[in-house]
Amino acid sequence: xxxxARCSGNRGMTRRRFLIDVLIVMFGISxxxxxxxxxxxxxxxxxxxxxxxxxxxxxxxxxQAANIGPVLYALSRKFFPNLCKESAWISSLLILGSxxxxxxxxxxxxxxxxxxxxxSVALLALIFFTALVGCSSSVLFVPYxxxxxxxxxxxxxxxxxxxGLLPSAVALVQGVGGNEECKSPESNSxxxxxxxxxxxxxxxxxxxxxxxxSLLVASTCAFWILECSLVSQDKSDPKLSTVFRTPLPHCNQxxxxxxxxxxxxxxxxxxxxxxxxxxxxxxxxxxxxxGVVRSYLYVLIGLICFAGNGFLPGIxxxxxxxxxxVAYHLTVTLAHLSNPIACVLALWMPPPGPRxxxxxxxxxxxxxxxxxxxxxxxxxxxxxxxxLGTILVVLAWIALTGLVTYAKLSITAIFRRExxxxxxxxxxxxxxxxxxxxxxxxxxxxxYSTLLTPYKSCIPSS
Numbered sequence: 001x002x003x004x005a006r007c008s009g010n011r012g013m014t015r016r017r018f019l020i021d022v023l024i025v026m027f028g029i030s031x032x033x034x035x036x037x038x039x040x041x042x043x044x045x046x047x048x049x050x051x052x053x054x055x056x057x058x059x060x061x062x063x064q065a066a067n068i069g070p071v072l073y074a075l076s077r078k079f080f081p082n083l084c085k086e087s088a089w090i091s092s093l094l095i096l097g098s099x100x101x102x103x104x105x106x107x108x109x110x111x112x113x114x115x116x117x118x119x120s121v122a123l124l125a126l127i128f129f130t131a132l133v134g135c136s137s138s139v140l141f142v143p144y145x146x147x148x149x150x151x152x153x154x155x156x157x158x159x160x161x162x163x164g165l166l167p168s169a170v171a172l173v174q175g176v177g178g179n180e181e182c183k184s185p186e187s188n189s190x191x192x193x194x195x196x197x198x199x200x201x202x203x204x205x206x207x208x209x210x211x212x213x214s215l216l217v218a219s220t221c222a223f224w225i226l227e228c229s230l231v232s233q234d235k236s237d238p239k240l241s242t243v244f245r246t247p248l249p250h251c252n253q254x255x256x257x258x259x260x261x262x263x264x265x266x267x268x269x270x271x272x273x274x275x276x277x278x279x280x281x282x283x284x285x286x287x288x289x290x291g292v293v294r295s296y297l298y299v300l301i302g303l304i305c306f307a308g309n310g311f312l313p314g315i316x317x318x319x320x321x322x323x324x325x326v327a328y329h330l331t332v333t334l335a336h337l338s339n340p341i342a343c344v345l346a347l348w349m350p351p352p353g354p355r356x357x358x359x360x361x362x363x364x365x366x367x368x369x370x371x372x373x374x375x376x377x378x379x380x381x382x383x384x385x386x387x388l389g390t391i392l393v394v395l396a397w398i399a400l401t402g403l404v405t406y407a408k409l410s411i412t413a414i415f416r417r418e419x420x421x422x423x424x425x426x427x428x429x430x431x432x433x434x435x436x437x438x439x440x441x442x443x444x445x446x447x448y449s450t451l452l453t454p455y456k457s458c459i460p461s462s
Contacts (some may be wrong), residue, residue: 020148020229020272021155021318023222027158029166030219031137034097034130035063037167037212039313040336043329044205046317048109050118053321053454054446060439062124064310066131067432069093070139087227092141092219097133100126101216105209147230153223161340168333170211175201175329293354294423300361301411301427302434307368309431315445317451318375320393327390334394335401342405352410360407367400378453 038045040383044054049055076083104126112121145153320328374393375383383389408431415423446452 008420010296017149017152020152020226023226023229024145024148024152024155025159025162026222027141027226028156028217029163030094030097030133030216030223031141031160031163032134033163033167033212033215033219033387034101035127035134036125036164036336037208038130039170040167040332041205041208042317042332043325044201045108045123045304046321047325049120049123050111051120053317053452054443055120057439057443057446058120059127060310060314061443063131063135064436064439066128066135069132069136073136073139073443086140086144089136090144090223091220091227093133093136093140094216094223097130098213098216100129101209102213104130105206105213107274108205108209148226164336164340167212168217168336170208171329173390174203174208292429297349297354297357297411297414298426298430301408302430304361304364304404304407304411305431305434306438306441308364308400308408308438309435310332310440311442312368312371314399314439314442315372315375315452318378318446318454319371319381320374320397321454322374322381322384323390323393327393330394331397335397337386338398338402339405342402353414357407357410357414360403360410362409364400364403367396367403370396370399375452 038059039056042059046053046055051058073089104123107122107126109116109121110120110122113119114121141156142153145156316331317328320331371393381389383392412427415427
């Protein structure tokens with residue numbers, strides 16, 4: 001009889017842990033689902049926004065500006081430690097992100113005139129509030145998980161991965177709107193403009209944003225249930241609460257050394273910790289690199305983030321749209337899928353040393369050079385209007401995203417394995433500096449120079 005009771009208790013504990021896993025996965029989805037979803041929807045947004053092809057550059061800068069959130073939180077923790085509970089900060093952010101996404105569904109096409117020029121002020125402002133959730137997740141969400149058993153941390157990583165996979169999958173189902181193909185101007189047909197195809201997506205951006213809103217609401221409710229479970233466990237059975245409250249290593253230092261640089265939705269830093277731990281099981285020795293190698297890696301990750309987090313996302317539309325909206329749509333959605341896939345593959349392969357990272361970075365340079373060449377060749381890049389050109393631009397962006405992700409992950413893992421928190425802090429500083437510089441450069445290039453020329457489509461303005 002006692003044996004049966006013990007088995008029943010184990011089954012109850014298993015069910016309880018499974019429920020906690022599900023809730024933490026939902027909580028993890030909220031980290032970057034808003035920003036990821038907006039980037040995935042860009043092929044449709046550029047068709048209606050007054051900024052047109054420059055809209056991605058605006059969004060990159062806005063997302064980078066949202067890093068003010070974790071900075072303010074870190075400062076408040078230092079100077080006003082009793083100002084507000086950690087759970088209250090998280091709850092406020094989730095509510096803010098949900099309200100912003102819900103509002104965005106109804107005002108994303110709203111235009112505001114500033115000095116005689118129309119801008120998507122409402123869209124960009126709501127994107128900023130949505131990005132605050134993602135940018136603050138590294139200093140709020142991960143430390144909060146110290147309240148739960150360490151095994152549940154993996155569930156949070158799964159949720160972060162789904163924050164990119166789910167919007168991409170839904171966008172693939174949504175399809176594209178607006179085929180960029182036009183007839184030749186030499187054509188004598190009187191129906192040239194009317195003859196251009198205008199494909200209609202299966203559902204509008206409004207429905208898509210409402211889907212993201214529902215995910216954020218579900219994530220908010222999941223967090224509230226998690227918080228209530230902590231409170232109830234503390235009050236009812238302190239012994240049982242040890243299942244949930246197992247401190248995670250370095251949790252007290254999270255605000256000071258967590259990577260605050262993520263201007264584009266990523267979760268390489270947390271995956272880097274998993275990679276490092278997996279590698280440490282294979283070898284107990286720690287390799288110490290000299291100052292030259294360390295400086296080289298710092299410069300390399302700065303350049304990688306300059307291009308991958310700032311510059312290239314800002315010119316992506318110029319690189320892809322001349323091949324049609326289908327090419328742009330596939331590029332954005334599939335490239336977002338390659339990010340978490342690259343992180344998962346890194347868990348199965350030990351991170352390479354500096355030479356291996358150099359090889360990966362070289363391949364990334366080749367891919368980035370190709371897509372940059374296409375952007376500067378707009379509106380008539382090579383192989384435009386051919387299947388070959390479409391395939392090449394899509395594959396180049398998928399490879400570029402995967403290589404950049406793997407290179408950043410590997411460099412972060414090296415510094416974490418070698419020197420720990422101090423080096424990771426400087427990695428965060430360099431990463432942020434590179435990302436911001438790249439974002440500003442792409443913004444200036446697309447808005448205040450004539451080097452990038454958008455392709456004039458035949459789609460009538462709405």
